Amino acid sequence: MTRTADVVIIGGGIQGASIAYHLTQRGLKNVVILEKDTLASGCSGRTGGMVRQHYSTDLVTVIAKQGRDFFATFDEVVGGHSGWVQCGLVYMVTAKDVEALKHNVALGQKHGVPTRLIDAEEARRRVPGLNTDGGVAFAFEENAGYGDGYGSTIAFANRAKETGATILQNTPAIGIVLDNGRVVGVKTPAGTIATRTAINAAGPWADRVGKMVGLDLTIKLELIEEGVIRVETGDSYPIHTPSVYDFVNGLSFRSEGTGQTVVAEGNSYFKGQLDADSYPTKPSDEYIEDVSMRLARAMPRLANGTPRGGWAGLLEGTPDFHPVIGVAPGIDGLILCYGFSGHGFKEAPATGRLVAELILDGRPSLDLAPLAFERFAAGRLLRSLYKDDPIMA
Ligand SMILES: Cc1cc2nc3c(=O)[nH]c(=O)nc-3n(C[C@H](O)[C@H](O)[C@H](O)COP(=O)(O)OP(=O)(O)OC[C@H]3O[C@@H](n4cnc5c(N)ncnc54)[C@H](O)[C@@H]3O)c2cc1C
Numbered sequence: 001m002t003r004t005a006d007v008v009i010i011g012g013g014i015q016g017a018s019i020a021y022h023l024t025q026r027g028l029k030n031v032v033i034l035e036k037d038t039l040a041s042g043c044s045g046r047t048g049g050m051v052r053q054h055y056s057t058d059l060v061t062v063i064a065k066q067g068r069d070f071f072a073t074f075d076e077v078v079g080g081h082s083g084w085v086q087c088g089l090v091y092m093v094t095a096k097d098v099e100a101l102k103h104n105v106a107l108g109q110k111h112g113v114p115t116r117l118i119d120a121e122e123a124r125r126r127v128p129g130l131n132t133d134g135g136v137a138f139a140f141e142e143n144a145g146y147g148d149g150y151g152s153t154i155a156f157a158n159r160a161k162e163t164g165a166t167i168l169q170n171t172p173a174i175g176i177v178l179d180n181g182r183v184v185g186v187k188t189p190a191g192t193i194a195t196r197t198a199i200n201a202a203g204p205w206a207d208r209v210g211k212m213v214g215l216d217l218t219i220k221l222e223l224i225e226e227g228v229i230r231v232e233t234g235d236s237y238p239i240h241t242p243s244v245y246d247f248v249n250g251l252s253f254r255s256e257g258t259g260q261t262v263v264a265e266g267n268s269y270f271k272g273q274l275d276a277d278s279y280p281t282k283p284s285d286e287y288i289e290d291v292s293m294r295l296a297r298a299m300p301r302l303a304n305g306t307p308r309g310g311w312a313g314l315l316e317g318t319p320d321f322h323p324v325i326g327v328a329p330g331i332d333g334l335i336l337c338y339g340f341s342g343h344g345f346k347e348a349p350a351t352g353r354l355v356a357e358l359i360l361d362g363r364p365s366l367d368l369a370p371l372a373f374e375r376f377a378a379g380r381l382l383r384s385l386y387k388d389d390p391i392m393a
Helices: 014-025 058-072 095-110 120-126 149-162 203-211 285-298 344-361 374-378
Strands: 007-010 031-034 089-093 115-118 137-141 166-168 175-179 182-188 191-194 198-200 220-230 243-246 251-255 260-265 306-317 324-327 334-338
Touching: 007 014, 014 031, 014 149, 014 334, 014 344, 031 149, 058 095, 058 344, 089 095, 089 120, 095 115, 095 137, 115 120, 120 137, 149 166, 149 344, 198 203, 203 306, 203 334, 220 285, 251 285, 260 285, 285 306, 324 344, 334 344
Parallel strands: 007 031, 007 198, 031 166, 089 243, 198 334
Antiparallel strands: 089 137, 115 137, 175 182, 182 191, 220 260, 220 306, 243 251, 251 260, 324 334
16 A cells, blocks of 8 residues: 555546546656546446537636547547547537527637537538438537547556556545645555545545535436447448537437447436436436437438447536536645536546646646636536536536
8 A cells, every 4th residue: 555645536537547647747656546446437437428619618618629639639649549539510409509509609619619500401411311300500510529438547547557656446535634624644444645635536426525524515416328229330320420419309429330329318317316326327218218219300310220228327417517626625635626517528638637737836727716616605606508408518
């Protein structure tokens, strides 16, 4: 057991792994990741992995853009396998979300995202077979894509390890030791690691880590379900066809090539109590049936597809569906990086770097004040312009 560390990161998801990667790249070697289970065993191994830059606020648009740009060269820069596929993304909205679409496209353009409004004819040309009936406005984001949450987490962690980090799997943080309100150690079943900097990157379990120091980090858990539909290769469409955010049928979907489409619906179908330690990891039959029908409406050429199950994971929602990044109030040396509310995959390359900057430089290169925990008590919640779909953030 390592007895001292410059930084102890609690959580080996993509956020913790990205932070460790960026810290070690900046030369800080004595970094420890504590993972209670195995790397990417939380949200990060179950993500849909879609990468868009279409957001309602300047800060998150820039974070998403920096995340996307990192994924575009991830495998060369980090090594390993991020699974990055650049395919572009078509948005199709109904009347109630036209203003949100236009606003987010303009915001993207302001920050250099290659995105623009298009018409229904161009949407159909870009996604052959797309049924645009009911779509009132459309946009295209040229350099969007998707990646592999598990592969990206492992790649970040492996590179951090090669550069000096220690990764302790099956090793939970069970307490944080304070001395006069400052972090001096993190407890594990194998002993205490002395450190002056701990990071809460525990995803859906971040509230439990908060309780270790008396902080109430309320997280609302919902289930996100993803379905997989297979079709005969002849009816399917190529892998570089743009993904679609379809607000007419309430779906997002993407081609994975070889006759396989991954499809998700915005709302949770699971209505029971959710516990981060035991939640359904498969989508319900009801969900699969419903998304199959919706997909058939959106893409009639996939109507003969066969549902092949899918997976489910947790949405770790904060009160405004945006993450918390910053120093924990009243506790020196504890940094919060949690609550990514269903969009933490794309943000991880940038947020990991920003947390590393916060630790090493004292202030990050982007002003993270809008994401401070204190915003909730102060009533400065961030808002999505999209109606009825908080994940759009
Ligand atoms: C089905 C699904 C689809 C999604 N789709 C997208 C998408 O298309 N695009 C996108 O950008 N995002 C998407 N997301 C969201 C994204 O996957 C998450 O926001 C992101 O993975 C969160 O990463 P994390 O590192 O914060 O959390 P996690 O990956 O959950 O990592 C937290 C880790 O902390 C560990 N841990 C907890 N407590 C302790 C402790 N006491 N000690 C040690 N370790 C501990 C856990 O075991 C876990 O491994 C999706 C998520 C799901 C579930």
